[in-house]
Amino acid sequence: MGGYDQEFIESLREGDLNHILHPFTKLKDHNQQGPRIITKAEGVKVEDIEGNSLFDGLSGLWNVNIGHHQLEVADAVREQMGTLEYAPSFFGYSNIPAIKLAEKVASLLPGSLNRVMFTCGGSESNESNLKMARYYFKLKGQPEKIKIVSRNQAYHGVSMGALSATGIPLFWEMFEPLLPGFVHIPSPYCYRCEFQKEYPSCDMECAHELDKVIQEEGPETVAAFIAEPVIGAGGVIAPPDEYFPIIREICDKHDVLFIADEVITGFGRTGKMFGMDNWGVVPDMVSIAKGITSGYIPLGAAVIKDEMYETFLEKTPEGMPFLHGFTYNGHPVACAAGLKNIEIIERDGLVENAAEVGAHLQAQLQELSDVSIVGEVRGMGMMSAIELVDDKETKEHFEPLGAPGLQVANKSWQKGLLTRAIGDTLALAPPLTCTKEDIDQICNIFRESLEETDKEVRG
Numbered sequence: 517m518g519g520y521d522q523e524f525i526e527s528l529r530e531g532d533l534n535h536i537l538h539p540f541t542k543l544k545d546h547n548q549q550g551p552r553i554i555t556k557a558e559g560v561k562v563e564d565i566e567g568n569s570l571f572d573g574l575s576g577l578w579n580v581n582i583g584h585h586q587l588e589v590a591d592a593v594r595e596q597m598g599t600l601e602y603a604p605s606f607f608g609y610s611n612i613p614a615i616k617l618a619e620k621v622a623s624l625l626p627g628s629l630n631r632v633m634f635t636c637g638g639s640e641s642n643e644s645n646l647k648m649a650r651y652y653f654k655l656k657g658q659p660e661k662i663k664i665v666s667r668n669q670a671y672h673g674v675s676m677g678a679l680s681a682t683g684i685p686l687f688w689e690m691f692e693p694l695l696p697g698f699v700h701i702p703s704p705y706c707y708r709c710e711f712q713k714e715y716p717s718c719d720m721e722c723a724h725e726l727d728k729v730i731q732e733e734g735p736e737t738v739a740a741f742i743a744e745p746v747i748g749a750g751g752v753i754a755p756p757d758e759y760f761p762i763i764r765e766i767c768d769k770h771d772v773l774f775i776a777d778e779v780i781t782g783f784g785r786t787g788k789m790f791g792m793d794n795w796g797v798v799p800d801m802v803s804i805a806k807g808i809t810s811g812y813i814p815l816g817a818a819v820i821k822d823e824m825y826e827t828f829l830e831k832t833p834e835g836m837p838f839l840h841g842f843t844y845n846g847h848p849v850a851c852a853a854g855l856k857n858i859e860i861i862e863r864d865g866l867v868e869n870a871a872e873v874g875a876h877l878q879a880q881l882q883e884l885s886d887v888s889i890v891g892e893v894r895g896m897g898m899m900s901a902i903e904l905v906d907d908k909e910t911k912e913h914f915e916p917l918g919a920p921g922l923q924v925a926n927k928s929w930q931k932g933l934l935t936r937a938i939g940d941t942l943a944l945a946p947p948l949t950c951t952k953e954d955i956d957q958i959c960n961i962f963r964e965s966l967e968e969t970d971k972e973v974r975g
């Protein structure tokens with residue numbers, strides 16, 4: 517029973533239903549089912565209020581990279597709380613953990629990505645980078661260079677700028693109109709190629725589409741292109757190896773800034789410290805969050821290259837401050853957590869583990885391709901997805917979309933695995949601390965859930 521009596525559990529359930537508005541939750545279903553209350557977590561597992569132990573197949577929300585209950589982070593947080601709980605970064609104020617973490621982040625990123633603006637999460641990081649791209653071109657005397665190109669299936673967050681860059685209409689339809697100046701192009705979603713082509717004979721049309729769209733819009737109007745190295749919430753879509761080198765060239769050709777949204781992929785998730793390291797491509801700006809503290813405390817950052825900062829420094833009108841920032845920029849306690857988290861990632865070889873155990877995860881999941889409802893298994897390192905289809909040959913979706921996905925996710929929960937259904941695509945992104953044995957158990961649960969669902973939907 518997890519140590520909680522039934523009356524207390526019932527009162528919590530009522531409290532949740534009466535007072536919490538849950539993000540990304542079907543409200544009517546939630547009202548009937550009630551919350552799943554997590555009370556504890558340890559390593560790669562979480563425990564719910566009834567005492568059920570489950571593999572955390574999504575590392576919280578793709579963020580608990582170092583696994584749960586690493587008390588060294590708690591100690592670092594406690595120590596910082598006892599010394600300096602808060603200091604602003606506005607008006608030139610600074611603090612020791614923020615300085616040390618900015619140095620550390622800059623040392624991990626390639627090229628001259630050296631200037632760090634801390635935020636509280638991924639949406640703020642993207643919002644900051646979108647604004648800084650426009651700021652940069654205004655300072656350079658190109659105020660008309662304001663448009664942002666992003667991709668279908670992309671997820672960049674929920675604030676209006678980040679949402680306008682997001683390429684999943686479902687997420688914005690009820691909040692329209694989007695901001696003007698945002699343009700979407702197809703993503704390298706090879707399984708359902710928007711050009712109806714096959715890799716590699718497609719000649720990377722989806723990458724070259726960026727060139728075409730920038731030309732159509734007018735290069736003098738386009739400020740930035742933003743992309744996740746591996747699309748996460750849009751269904752875990754990793755590009756072919758040529759994709760980002762082509763994108764980099766196109767951005768250079770048109771003087772368009774390339775923003776890498778490393779909110780999920782940063783800090784080891786793909787088996788490299790940053791997703792872009794897989795292709796040796798150096799962005800102009802990077803958005804990070806999640807894995808920077810492994811979710812122990814909210815933190816993010818927008819990082820820009822030296823040349824941009826030098827432009828800010830030289831060209832901001834005399835007497836005018838840099839007018840962007842958040843109250844919690846460079847929060848000392850969050851930065852202390854970030855420093856300890858990165859120390860653990862490096863000390864325990866978690867990036868290398870994500871590469872090695874991640875390869876095992878990908879191989880084990882491929883074995884599930886024999887189940888008749890499995891259309892495609894894909895992923896990279898410790899992020900993966902299984903897309904369910906009604907017909908393997910035609911790739912036809914289930915009608916209604918999402919029902920079998922939810923069935924698999926619910927069965928997995930009952931069998932001890934927390935996973936997430938994105939429509940009929942199931943995402944798996946366990947902590948980077950997983951062993952191959954953990955992965956085997958996770959995949960066994962997954963197979964059982966898939967096979968049972970398969971039987972039920974096929975009647």
Ligand SMILES: Cc1ncc(COP(=O)(O)O)c(C=O)c1O
Nearest residue numbers: 637638639671672673748779780
């Ligand atoms: C790639 C990516 N960018 C941005 C965000 C938004 O981050 P947040 O929810 O911290 O605002 C997310 C969240 O999942 C994400 O996956």
